[in-house]
Structures are given as structure tokens and as C-alpha cells.
Amino acid sequence: MMASTFPLTQLSINLPFQHNKHEDTHMEVIRFIATKPRRRRRKPAVYCSTNHYHYHFNVFKPKSFSNPKVHTRVSAVGGGGGTIDANPQQSTPSDIGEKNHTSSTFGDSYVALFVRMLGLDHDPLDREQAIVALWKYSLGGKKCIDTIMQFHGCINLVVNLLTSESSSTSEAAAGLLRSVASVNLYRELVAECGAIEEICGLLCRPSLTAEVKEQSICTLWNLSVDENLRVKIANTDVLLLLIKSLDDEDVKVKEAAGGVLANLSLSHSNHNIMVEAGVIPKLAKLLKTAGEESKVIRKEARNALLELVKDEYYRILVIEEGVVPVPIIGTAAYKSFRPGLYSWPSLPDGTDIEQSSKGPSRFGASELLLGLNIDNRNVDIEEAKMSAILGRTRQQFLARIGAIELEDEKKSQSYFSKYQRLNLLPWMDGVARLVLILGLEDEVAIARAAESIANASINEHMRISFKEAGAIKHLVQLLGHNNDAVRLAVTCALERLSVSHSVRQIIEAEGVVSPLVNILKNSENAEILMEKTLGILAWILDPTKEMKAKFYYGPVNGSKKELDAASGLDASIEFTGRMAEMPRPKTNTRKEMLDSAVISRLVEILKTSSPNLQRKAASILEFVTVIDPSMDSITAMDIEAGLHAVFQHKVLEGSQWPEKYALEVEEAGLAISAASRLLTRLLDSQRFCQTINSTHFTKLLREILKSAIPLHNKDWVAACLVKLSSLSGPNLDLENPINMEVTLYETIPRLIVQMKSSLSPETREAAVVELNSIISEGVADSTRAIASEGGIYSLVKLIEEGSDRAVEAGLAILYSLSMDSENHSAIMAAGAVPVLRRIVLSQRPPWTRALRLLRNLPT
Incomplete structure (x- = not known):
């Protein structure tokens, strides 16, 4: 994206000679100096002697030039992002001729006078008239600016006038700096003279006029074209002042502030400081609420946010503010749009609405408009459905008249390549447009829309919005597309949407399992496509979903309303007709998952794939064990080889340096936990128990239990070990190596974590009591395990703050x-001595144990 410079101030100038506008500008400056009356008591005339000629001036204060009529645009090339150079050929019309030598000499002589009048030894009013005259003269173009810049030290004098008590002086000084900063050659000089710092101080004034704010911020706008100056502006207090200016009442000030922020966003190094300063909510609000009279604000806000959404994390923050990135695919792609013609329309998500017993309206309005024949007494549609209807209506209307992307395509064609162009729309319109693109024929457009849906599905609100807008049906149908890029983008979108329980139900009901199984069977598909496919199936075929549905989605106190709400149905909707019941799955999921080809493919994934794929495959196989209690379909495969591959990850060999392999160890731990859960389920099968080498798997799991995988991944490993050991008969003896290792490497660390992190006093008390029970039973090395896990500090804290029962158990463990x-140094470093002394002095019930503990310590 190109950095933009703001046009020079537009002035209302009476130009008597239109054939030569440069000459007119010079003569106009002289004319208003010679004829304008004073505003206050007359002072002695100012004389200037140049080449032995004497000129007489009556200085004056002209009106503010904040409401111009003559439009002069200056842009520049170079500095940061490829701007256009401000030269006479670009900044003035093509019919401008060369200025004659006599006029140039005449005008230049007055410039020298005005520059001298800027000195500190002149009267403030004279300095004001001089800066105003120079500002007006600079609007003649680059040649006029070059003439002013011939005088060394001029910019220092102008910067000094920024903080003048006169608003007219400050406005003119800022306006002149704005003109000078529009030329590449002088931007760095303006910054070196302290203009940025002075403008920062100026904008801090509480009573600053809108005209001064506008000129000052526009100066920053032009300076921010230079990449080095962008960094300087962003690292000062100016950034906060610019963000505050976005709420200014004056539209011009808001436009200028938005322009500076848009330029600052072109430098990636500025993104972090801009986001931390809170720029995203402000820009998103302007983009959503700015009216037609402030197109510049919307444009600059969009440009800034488009730069920020290139970062994945910042894109999430933008979407959370209700703005959705939408690909610009070109108006030609929408020619394939064919709106459906319904005799009785349905909701965007495909839900049918039955007609009431009343006859149709006289003019067919209920069918022609929304198709919602609703009794006025019972109108109560949830907001998500209403937003989906409004968004669909807007986008389909624009597509029908061929105006859906005319303006966006024209604006963005110079900034992005064909496949990278984006627009930002409010979420209601953005969701509807993405769903509309899914129904087109352009494969590239479909893939980009599906990718955008995946990126936008960051929270429950957005996932429900896509469901209500009818995206699920399109995505499921596109899974059978013959284009690999389309299938990959669609699976990514469905995986993100599957996080929601209610959306997941609709996805399953649309028959998504069958096309996913077809993708799964094809071993030639890319690994990323297989990963996304397994991810969707793992969400849908969660082996614990039936149990979760009973506890989290079941009726409460016999109420049916809660169940309907959790299932994605709105129990409050009362149409005169009735909505169709929630669709059931179009295919038999259980039957398809028992296919031997599917199970064989899943076992193959366990043997050869990455830990992430292994985890998902193990979860799906566990679902198969639920629907096939005999487990004949799995035991017929070489499932042992798959489990063996999961339990022997190479990354576990280097787990003594967990910080080096943190991500790999985490992924391996998740895969091992899922495989252990699957093995525990398989051990319920008598046939499987007869064929498995239990000794071999016991050895593997014992090594895993001692490894550095995360503690929460060891719970199923420990449970599986206990079940394996029980195959030879029940053994409750703690001297059993397996029981002892489970205690040392899973139970004790888990109890210490509960003491450290739990917010419930009851949970902490139960943990310390159980820990004391383990030690009192004489488990070998249990005290060493507590010390190595950092349990001493938690014990001392619990003794100081816990209940009498917790204090007694804690003192026993610490003793x-x-x-x-x-352990003495660690106990004393944890602050145990003062705590124990307070217990002894207060003679609380366990004070005798505390006294014995004090005697053991070297105090």
C-alpha cells in the first residue's frame, strides 16, 4: 500500500489572470499586503530597502484559510512506500506556463523580506503577517517552496512560531510546514528542526482551534510518508494524541489523524505500539459508523486496518471489533450468481417456514419480501437470524445490480496483487458476502472465501453467524469439489466451525461424515488436508460427547427450553407457521465408521504420521470402540503396531531438556494420552487381552510415566498401567513396582499441583491429607519426590493459612x-521457622508437632 500525503490547504483566491497561475499567486501575495487594512492600532510602517529601492507595506492579518475553494494536491515520491514527487508538473495543472524572469525576481525579493520578518526581533504582529504571507505563497507549488527554502534557518523560525499565542500564527506556521513537508527533499529537514516535538506539544493544548489541529496533523501526515520518520512519530506521545483526535468533532481533524495512522501502519515495526495504544477499536468504530460525508475517514481507517490484519493475532483483534476481512474477487466473478426463486422463501440457513392457515396476502407481499408470514403478536426472532436475513438481502441486491465490488475493486487494484486484495466490512455484511461467494463458480474466489471464513471463526458469535447465514450447507457440498485448494480451504473452515457444539450438530446433520471419510480413505492426499479432515471427525466423533450431552446439554428440572437452546434451536421463536424440525444426519455415521477400509487407514496413521494426526486418529478409533463393544473391527487390524509407534516417540529420548523440545513434547504427550485412553478401552475386550503383549506395553508405559511429558497427559498413562497390571490378578500391595511408580510420578506431582494452584481451600486440604496418607503408608522415595517437585513451599504456605486439619497433615509431612x-535449607528458605514459632506460642492443637519440627531444624 502506498503512503499517502495530504493535499496542501485549499484557498479561496481571486485570480484575475488565469493564463499564468504561478504569476497570479505571487501578485496576489503582494496585493493583499499592500491593500488589507490593519486589525488593531496602526504601528509605524515597515520599510525594506532592496537594491536601493524602498517598498512600503501595510501588514495585516488575513482570514483563516481553513475553508478553501481552490483544490491543490501535492504528493511525493520516495520515502516510505512509493509516494509521488511534489513537482510543478504534478502539483499544478498542465496548462501552467513558465514564470517570467521579472515576476520571479519581484516575488523572490518579497520572500526574503518575509523570511527576515520571522525573526525574534520583530513585532509579534509583523511576524504573524509574514508567516501568513509565506504560507499563502507556498501554495503556488514546488518552485515557490524551493524559493522559501533557499533561506537557511527559515524552517527553524517557522517551527518556533508553532507555539505562538496567536491561533492565526500557529495555523499559518503549521500550514507552511505542511507545504514544505509535501516535498521529499525537505521532509527530513523539517523533522530535524524539531517540528514533530513542537507539534506534539501544540496538540496537548486543551483550547487549540480545529484549524490549527488540522494543519498540524496534516504536517505529520506528510512527514509520515518517510519510513524513518514514521518510526519517530510512532515512538512519541504524538501517537496517543492522534488516536484521541479520531474522536474530534471536526471532520477534517479526524481525516488527518486517520491519514497519519494509515501511513504509520505501513511500517510493520509500528504495529505493536499502535495496537497497544488502542488504535484498533477506534479505527473499527470509524469504519463502521462514518457516514457518506466522511469517505476519507473510512478510506484511511480501512487502509490502516488492512495493514494490521496481515498479522494473524491483530486480525483476531480486528474481527473481535465486528469487522470482517473479505476477499475482493472482481465483479466478473459475480456474474455466475443466480438468486434462488422461491415460491415460499426460507431462512438463510435453509430452515423452511411453513405457511399458516391464513391465505396469502392480496398482493403477494409476504412471499415477495422476506417470506416470514409472522403474526404480529408473536414476532420474536433472535438477533442472529435477523442479521442473517438483512445481510443476505443487502449483498444479493448489490450482486443483482452488478455494483457489489465496483468501488472496492477500483480502490484496491494498485495496492494488492490479484489474489491478495481484501476489503473490510461490518460483520453482518461480511458474513453474508462470504456465504454469497461460496455459491459462485470461480474456484479461486471460493477458496479465498472459505479461508476467510476459517480466519473469521474466532468466537462463538462468529461461528453462529456463519451457521445462520447458511454457510454450512455450501461448505459440506464443496467437500466433494475436484479442486484440491478448494477442498483444503473448506476443511479448514469446517474445522474452525466445529468447535461450537450447536454448529457441530448442524454440520453432522448435513452429512459431512461421508465426504470426509472419502478424503480419509485416499492416502495420496496432502498431510495438511488429512490433518484438517481428522480434526473435523475428531470433533464430531468425540467419544465423550454422549456423556457431555447428558450433563451439559440435557434438560434442567424437566424444562425443554434449555435443551432446545443448547441444540441451536430458539425456543422463543413463535411463527404463525412452524419451523421445520432440526435436521437429522443424512447418513449413518456409526455404520460408515465401522468400514474396515476406514479403520485400516486410521491404524496406518497411528504407525506413520505426526503426533498431531496420531492423537486425532486414536480419538476416532476410541469412538469406534464405543459403537462396537465387541471391538472385532479393530482387533482384526494390526492395532498393536500402531500403539507401539505412538508410545515410542523419539522426542521422549531428549525430554531431559524440555525447554528445547517444549512443543514436540507437548504434542507427543497429547498423542500418548489419547493412545493410552484407546488402549484402556481395548483392554475391556477379552479377545484383545488374549493377543496383546502386556509385558511389552507395561514396560513402554512405565518409561513414559517417568518422562518429562506434561503431568496432565500422564493420568491416562497411569490408569492404563494399573489396568495392565490387573490382568494378572488384583494386587493392592504398594510394593508393587507399578503402583509405586504411579504414586511417585503421577499421584504425588498431581497433589502438589493442587496445593499450589487450586483456589478452593477444600481441594487444597484434601490434597495435603491424601499426600500425608501416602507418606504414612511408607511409600519409598515419597518424601524425595515431594521435595523435588517443590512441595515444601506449598506445605509451609498451607500450614500458615489452612484449616486445623490441613495444618496437622502439613506438619506431619514437613516433619x-x-x-x-x-531438606533443612529448603524448609528454612520457605519461611517455616516463624510460622512454626507462632503455632507453638499460640498453643494451637498441633503445637507439639511444630515444636518437634523446630528441634529438628538447625535454628
């Missing part, structure tokens, strides 16, 4: 730890 002199 056992004190029997080993290696």
Missing part, C-alpha cells in the same frame, strides 16, 4: 521431610 538433613 517427615525434616528427617533428611538435605
Whole structure:
């Protein structure tokens, strides 16, 4: 995106000679100096002697030039992002001729006078008239600016006038700096003279006029074209002042502030500081609410946000503000749009609405408009459905008249390549347009729309919005597309949408399992496509979903309303007709998953794929064990080889340096946990138990239990080990190596984590009591395990703050730890001595144990 410079101030100038506008500008400056009366008591005339000629001036204060009529645009090339150079050929019309030598000499002599009048030794009123005259003269173009810049030190004098008590002086000084900063050659000089710092101080004034704000911020707008100056502006207090100016009452000030922020966003290094300063909510609000009279504000807000959404994290923040990135695909792609013609329309998500017993309206309005024949007494449609209807109506109307992307395509064609162009729309219109694109024929457009849906599905609100807008039906149908890019983008979108329970039900009901199974069977598909496919199936075929539905989605106190709400139905909707019941799955999911080809493919994934795919495949196989209690379909496959591959990850060999392999160890831990859960389920099958090498798997799991995988991944490993050991008969003896290792490497660390992080006093108390029970039973190395896991600090804190029962258990554990002199330094460093002394002095019930513990410590 190109950096933009703001046009020079537009002035209302009476030009008597239209054939030469440069000459007119010079003569106009002289004319208003010679004829304008004073505003206050007359002072002695100012004389200037140049080449032995004497000129007489009556200085004056002209009106503000904030409401111009003559439009002069200056842009520049170079500095940051490829701007256009401000030269006479670009900044003035093509019919401008060369200025004659006599006029140039005459005008230049007055410029020298005005520059001298800027000095501190002149009267403030004279300085005001001089800066105003120079500002007006600079609007003649680059040649006029070059003439002013011939005088060294001029910019320093102008910057000094920015903080003048006179608003007219400050406005003119800022306006002149704005003109000078529009030329590439002088931007750095303006910044070196302290213009940015002075403007920052100027904008901090509480009573600053809108005209001064506009000229000052426009100066920053032109300076921000230079990439180096962008960084300087963003790292000062100016950034906060610019963001504050977005709420200014004056439209011109808001436009200028938006322009500066748009230029600052062109430098990626500025993104972090801009986001932290809170620029995204402000720009998103302007983009959504700015009216037609402020197109510049909308344009600059959009340009800034388009730069920020290139970052994945910042894109999420933009979407959370209700703005959705939508690909610009070109108006030609919409020619394939064919709106459906319904005798009785349906909601965007495909829900049919039955007609009431009343006859149709006299003129067919109910069919022609929305198709919602609703009794006025019972109109109560949820907001998501109403937004889907409005968004669909707007976008289909624009597509029908061929105006859906005319303006957006024209604006963006110079900034982005064909496949990177984006627009930003309010979420209601953005969701509807993305769904509309899914129904077109252009494969590239469909793939980009599906990618945008995946990126926009960041929260429940957006996922429900896409469901209500009818995206699910299109996406499921596109899974059978013959274009690999389309299938990949669609699976990504469905995976993100599947996070929502209510949306997941609709996806399954649309028959998504069958096309996903077809993708799964084809081993030639790309790994990323397989990963997304397994991800969707893992969400839909969650083996615990039936249990979750009973506890989290079931009726409460016999109420049917809660169940309908959780299932995605709105129990409050009362049409005169009735909505069709929630669709059932179009295919038999259970039957398809028992296909031997599917199970064989899943086992193959366990053997050869990455931990992420292994985890999802193990979860799906666990679902198969639920629907096939005999497990004949799985035991017929070489499932042992798949489990063996999961339990022998190479990354576990380097797990003594967990910080180096943190991500790999985390992924491996998730895969191992899922495989352990699957193995535990398989051990319920008598046939499987007869064929499995239990000794081999016991050895593998014991090594995993001692490894550095996350603690929460060891719970199923421990459960599987216990179940494997029970195959040879029940053994409750703690001397059993398996029971002891489970205690040392899973139970004790888990209890210590509960003492450290739990917010419930009851949970912490139960943890310390159970820990004391383990030690009292004489488990070998249990005290060493507590010390190595950092449990001493948690015990001391619990003794200080816990209940009497927790204090007693904690003192017993700490006393056992004190029997080993290696723990003394850690106990004292944890602050145990003062706590124990307070217990002894207060003679609380366990004070005798506290006293014995104090005697063991070297105090």
C-alpha cells in the first residue's frame, strides 16, 4: 500500500489572470499586503530597502484559510512506500506556463523580506503577517517552496512560531510546514528542526482551534510518508494524541489523524505500539459508523486496518471489533450468481417456514419480501437470524445490480496483487458476502472465501453467524469439489466451525461424515488436508460427547427450553407457521465408521504420521470402540503396531531438556494420552487381552510415566498401567513396582499441583491429607519426590493459612521431610521457622508437632 500525503490547504483566491497561475499567486501575495487594512492600532510602517529601492507595506492579518475553494494536491515520491514527487508538473495543472524572469525576481525579493520578518526581533504582529504571507505563497507549488527554502534557518523560525499565542500564527506556521513537508527533499529537514516535538506539544493544548489541529496533523501526515520518520512519530506521545483526535468533532481533524495512522501502519515495526495504544477499536468504530460525508475517514481507517490484519493475532483483534476481512474477487466473478426463486422463501440457513392457515396476502407481499408470514403478536426472532436475513438481502441486491465490488475493486487494484486484495466490512455484511461467494463458480474466489471464513471463526458469535447465514450447507457440498485448494480451504473452515457444539450438530446433520471419510480413505492426499479432515471427525466423533450431552446439554428440572437452546434451536421463536424440525444426519455415521477400509487407514496413521494426526486418529478409533463393544473391527487390524509407534516417540529420548523440545513434547504427550485412553478401552475386550503383549506395553508405559511429558497427559498413562497390571490378578500391595511408580510420578506431582494452584481451600486440604496418607503408608522415595517437585513451599504456605486439619497433615509431612538433613535449607528458605514459632506460642492443637519440627531444624 502506498503512503499517502495530504493535499496542501485549499484557498479561496481571486485570480484575475488565469493564463499564468504561478504569476497570479505571487501578485496576489503582494496585493493583499499592500491593500488589507490593519486589525488593531496602526504601528509605524515597515520599510525594506532592496537594491536601493524602498517598498512600503501595510501588514495585516488575513482570514483563516481553513475553508478553501481552490483544490491543490501535492504528493511525493520516495520515502516510505512509493509516494509521488511534489513537482510543478504534478502539483499544478498542465496548462501552467513558465514564470517570467521579472515576476520571479519581484516575488523572490518579497520572500526574503518575509523570511527576515520571522525573526525574534520583530513585532509579534509583523511576524504573524509574514508567516501568513509565506504560507499563502507556498501554495503556488514546488518552485515557490524551493524559493522559501533557499533561506537557511527559515524552517527553524517557522517551527518556533508553532507555539505562538496567536491561533492565526500557529495555523499559518503549521500550514507552511505542511507545504514544505509535501516535498521529499525537505521532509527530513523539517523533522530535524524539531517540528514533530513542537507539534506534539501544540496538540496537548486543551483550547487549540480545529484549524490549527488540522494543519498540524496534516504536517505529520506528510512527514509520515518517510519510513524513518514514521518510526519517530510512532515512538512519541504524538501517537496517543492522534488516536484521541479520531474522536474530534471536526471532520477534517479526524481525516488527518486517520491519514497519519494509515501511513504509520505501513511500517510493520509500528504495529505493536499502535495496537497497544488502542488504535484498533477506534479505527473499527470509524469504519463502521462514518457516514457518506466522511469517505476519507473510512478510506484511511480501512487502509490502516488492512495493514494490521496481515498479522494473524491483530486480525483476531480486528474481527473481535465486528469487522470482517473479505476477499475482493472482481465483479466478473459475480456474474455466475443466480438468486434462488422461491415460491415460499426460507431462512438463510435453509430452515423452511411453513405457511399458516391464513391465505396469502392480496398482493403477494409476504412471499415477495422476506417470506416470514409472522403474526404480529408473536414476532420474536433472535438477533442472529435477523442479521442473517438483512445481510443476505443487502449483498444479493448489490450482486443483482452488478455494483457489489465496483468501488472496492477500483480502490484496491494498485495496492494488492490479484489474489491478495481484501476489503473490510461490518460483520453482518461480511458474513453474508462470504456465504454469497461460496455459491459462485470461480474456484479461486471460493477458496479465498472459505479461508476467510476459517480466519473469521474466532468466537462463538462468529461461528453462529456463519451457521445462520447458511454457510454450512455450501461448505459440506464443496467437500466433494475436484479442486484440491478448494477442498483444503473448506476443511479448514469446517474445522474452525466445529468447535461450537450447536454448529457441530448442524454440520453432522448435513452429512459431512461421508465426504470426509472419502478424503480419509485416499492416502495420496496432502498431510495438511488429512490433518484438517481428522480434526473435523475428531470433533464430531468425540467419544465423550454422549456423556457431555447428558450433563451439559440435557434438560434442567424437566424444562425443554434449555435443551432446545443448547441444540441451536430458539425456543422463543413463535411463527404463525412452524419451523421445520432440526435436521437429522443424512447418513449413518456409526455404520460408515465401522468400514474396515476406514479403520485400516486410521491404524496406518497411528504407525506413520505426526503426533498431531496420531492423537486425532486414536480419538476416532476410541469412538469406534464405543459403537462396537465387541471391538472385532479393530482387533482384526494390526492395532498393536500402531500403539507401539505412538508410545515410542523419539522426542521422549531428549525430554531431559524440555525447554528445547517444549512443543514436540507437548504434542507427543497429547498423542500418548489419547493412545493410552484407546488402549484402556481395548483392554475391556477379552479377545484383545488374549493377543496383546502386556509385558511389552507395561514396560513402554512405565518409561513414559517417568518422562518429562506434561503431568496432565500422564493420568491416562497411569490408569492404563494399573489396568495392565490387573490382568494378572488384583494386587493392592504398594510394593508393587507399578503402583509405586504411579504414586511417585503421577499421584504425588498431581497433589502438589493442587496445593499450589487450586483456589478452593477444600481441594487444597484434601490434597495435603491424601499426600500425608501416602507418606504414612511408607511409600519409598515419597518424601524425595515431594521435595523435588517443590512441595515444601506449598506445605509451609498451607500450614500458615489452612484449616486445623490441613495444618496437622502439613506438619506431619514437613516433619517427615525434616528427617533428611538435605531438606533443612529448603524448609528454612520457605519461611517455616516463624510460622512454626507462632503455632507453638499460640498453643494451637498441633503445637507439639511444630515444636518437634523446630528441634529438628538447625535454628
